[in-house]
Amino acid sequence: MYKKSRARYFFLLPGVFWILTFTLFPLIFSLYLSFTNANMRNFTRATWNFVGFENYASIGSDLRVGETVVTSVYLTVGSLLVTLILGTFMAWLFNHDIPGLRIFRSILTMPLFAAPIALGFMGLILFNETSGSINSIIRGLGGTGVRWMTDSWSARTAVLILDAWQWTPFVFVIILAAMQSIPEELYEAARLDTGSGWAVFRSITFPLIAPALGTVALLRLVETFKILDIPFSMLGGGPGSATQTYSYYVYLTGLRSFNMGYASSLAYILVIIAIIISTIYFWRVRARFE
Amino acid sequence: MATLNKEAAAQPVRAVQIGRSRLGRILLWVAVVVAIVWVLYPFVWAVITSFKTQREALEPTIIPFLQFQPSMENWSAELGLGARETTLALGNSITISIGATTLATVLGTLTGYALARFRYGIGNRNIVSWVLSQRFLPPVATLIPFFLVLQRLQLIDTVPGLILVNTTFTLPFAILIMRDFFADFPDEIEEAALVDGANPLQIFLRVALPLATPAITAAAIICFAFAWNEYLFASVIAPKDAKPYTFLVASTSTVRGVHFGYLATRMLIAITLPVVLSLFVQRYIVRGLSLGAVKG
Numbered sequence: 010m011y012k013k014s015r016a017r018y019f020f021l022l023p024g025v026f027w028i029l030t031f032t033l034f035p036l037i038f039s040l041y042l043s044f045t046n047a048n049m050r051n052f053t054r055a056t057w058n059f060v061g062f063e064n065y066a067s068i069g070s071d072l073r074v075g076e077t078v079v080t081s082v083y084l085t086v087g088s089l090l091v092t093l094i095l096g097t098f099m100a101w102l103f104n105h106d107i108p109g110l111r112i113f114r115s116i117l118t119m120p121l122f123a124a125p126i127a128l129g130f131m132g133l134i135l136f137n138e139t140s141g142s143i144n145s146i147i148r149g150l151g152g153t154g155v156r157w158m159t160d161s162w163s164a165r166t167a168v169l170i171l172d173a174w175q176w177t178p179f180v181f182v183i184i185l186a187a188m189q190s191i192p193e194e195l196y197e198a199a200r201l202d203t204g205s206g207w208a209v210f211r212s213i214t215f216p217l218i219a220p221a222l223g224t225v226a227l228l229r230l231v232e233t234f235k236i237l238d239i240p241f242s243m244l245g246g247g248p249g250s251a252t253q254t255y256s257y258y259v260y261l262t263g264l265r266s267f268n269m270g271y272a273s274s275l276a277y278i279l280v281i282i283a284i285i286i287s288t289i290y291f292w293r294v295r296a297r298f299e
Numbered sequence: 300m301a302t303l304n305k306e307a308a309a310q311p312v313r314a315v316q317i318g319r320s321r322l323g324r325i326l327l328w329v330a331v332v333v334a335i336v337w338v339l340y341p342f343v344w345a346v347i348t349s350f351k352t353q354r355e356a357l358e359p360t361i362i363p364f365l366q367f368q369p370s371m372e373n374w375s376a377e378l379g380l381g382a383r384e385t386t387l388a389l390g391n392s393i394t395i396s397i398g399a400t401t402l403a404t405v406l407g408t409l410t411g412y413a414l415a416r417f418r419y420g421i422g423n424r425n426i427v428s429w430v431l432s433q434r435f436l437p438p439v440a441t442l443i444p445f446f447l448v449l450q451r452l453q454l455i456d457t458v459p460g461l462i463l464v465n466t467t468f469t470l471p472f473a474i475l476i477m478r479d480f481f482a483d484f485p486d487e488i489e490e491a492a493l494v495d496g497a498n499p500l501q502i503f504l505r506v507a508l509p510l511a512t513p514a515i516t517a518a519a520i521i522c523f524a525f526a527w528n529e530y531l532f533a534s535v536i537a538p539k540d541a542k543p544y545t546f547l548v549a550s551t552s553t554v555r556g557v558h559f560g561y562l563a564t565r566m567l568i569a570i571t572l573p574v575v576l577s578l579f580v581q582r583y584i585v586r587g588l589s590l591g592a593v594k595g
Contacts, residue, residue, distance in 0.1 A: 014417065020412055020416075055450075119577065124569050127548055127569035130548070133557065135341060137557075182584055183589050186585045263442065276442075283437055293592075294592040
């Protein structure tokens with residue numbers, strides 16, 4: 010009776026209506042724009058004509074797309090690997106009997122809430138080739154300074170490190186939560202069988218945190234592919250266009266060159282990828298929401 | 300795991316391993332310290348740099364007074380009298396974040412309550428998945444339509460325009476956190492109120508809402524942090540009068556060249572509020588940020 014009360018629509022609809030209006034409508038509008046030559050060359054009002062699949066056809070011959078995809082894939086895969094490995098290792102460390110775990114956990118999650126656009130400046134300071142402290146440390150250890158700002162792959166790596174630094178705590182807290190939900194009896198039984206911590210990790214811990222790892226990996230995959238703020242503020246997409254990610258390129262095309270129709274078609278490729286990944290994601294976790 | 304280790308240590312079988320385990324504890328603590336340093340180092344470095352003049356900022360010195368003379372130059376340039384641009388941008392950031400947080404929290408609490416307490420024909424988990432899938436959408440895909448629509452509505456470069464944008468992006472978090480809270484909270488008190496003849500709205504306002512204060516606070520803080528950190532839409536929609544602090548920060552290097560101390564100061568001002576607030580929502584971080592996939 011209560012569960013089916015008519016009042017249930019009063020509670021649900023405002024939020025649903027908001028999302029329909031401000032997410033679904035823009036998405037449909039942007040799908041429409043992707044089939045037009047929308048532009049704002051006079052800088053005041055956009056005009057458009059229907060052009061069919063022309064935008065999508067020209068993506069294939071756009072040389073800039075290839076380079077930005079390479080950058081995005083490098084950042085995404087690299088950051089994903091680093092955050093998953095470091096985050097799991099940190100979770101394993103803090104899953105030992107450590108006094109003050111709560112305080113440590115709070116400290117370790119601080120980077121998650123720092124604005125990425127500001128972290129780009131943190132990168133600018135830390136990775137500066139002559140006075141940055143990272144090159145100072147490398148030189149102090151006897152190495153030669155890395156050309157973080159002027160070499161393409163080093164610059165991409167600097168962005169990768171910064172992104173991984175921000176998101177390792179995310180993997181850490183989630184995997185730690187997963188590890189802490191493993192029943193203690195399992196460990197006790199395993200420890201009687203084998204003395205090696207690595208064997209316990211491989212045969213007990215890892216299989217049980219694997220679902221959480223998969224979930225985190227999917228989430229990070231989508232999030233990292235959207236990355237734009239850090240390369241924007243740290244290097245302005247440079248050197249040259251080395252740290253321009255795919256999202257960055259969509260942004261430049263649509264809102265700096267005002268080639269909005271073409272930018273919408275580029276963005277829609279991203280939407281389709283996001284829909285595929287989110288379908289997999291919610292197919293995995295939807296039982297939780299019953 | 301705490302109890303496990305204590306039990307293990309108490310068992311006689313483990314005695315042979317104590318020597319190895321002591322070395323293990325030392326290595327463990329070393330690794331913990333390394334992890335903490337790895338996370339805190341950039342923050343500490345930024346704080347140090349913010350108290351340096353441009354010339355000193357080019358030297359890799361760490362200890363104030365001994366190695367360099369700390370200076371308030373950057374902080375007073377940014378926050379002192381006459382820093383009108385900063386005051387304006389910080390004011391905008393606060394108005395936008397509070398506006399979006401309020402809207403998202405109100406809508407999120409209603410919808411979250413709805414999804415936890417009532418049954419819908421479409422299937423509750425389908426609705427939840429749909430709401431959360433909004434977080435997967437690439438922002439650049441909605442950027443152009445938002446820009447064009449806000450332009451038609453004459454909301455470009457206005458605070459309401461950015462409130463609208465940020466409400467949209469933070470709403471899924473608020474819905475999720477509130478849904479999870481109510482779903483885990485026994486509804487017996489509400490059932491009792493129902494028996495007493497209260498209607499659903501009265502039950503929500505007088506019984507459920509007061510109990511949900513901690514979760515509402517957490518949802519609000521997380522929404523606030525995300526709205527405060529938003530940059531992409533701000534750069535397109537509010538580049539002048541309504542610009543928030545993130546946008547001001549992003550335009551630093553072009554205005555002053557690379558002035559490290561000043562950059563560090565602005566960076567710290569931009570990140571402090573959300574980072575400090577996050578310390579109060581530890582319980583909700585795991586669930587909120589994993590979109591409900593993992594219980595924290």
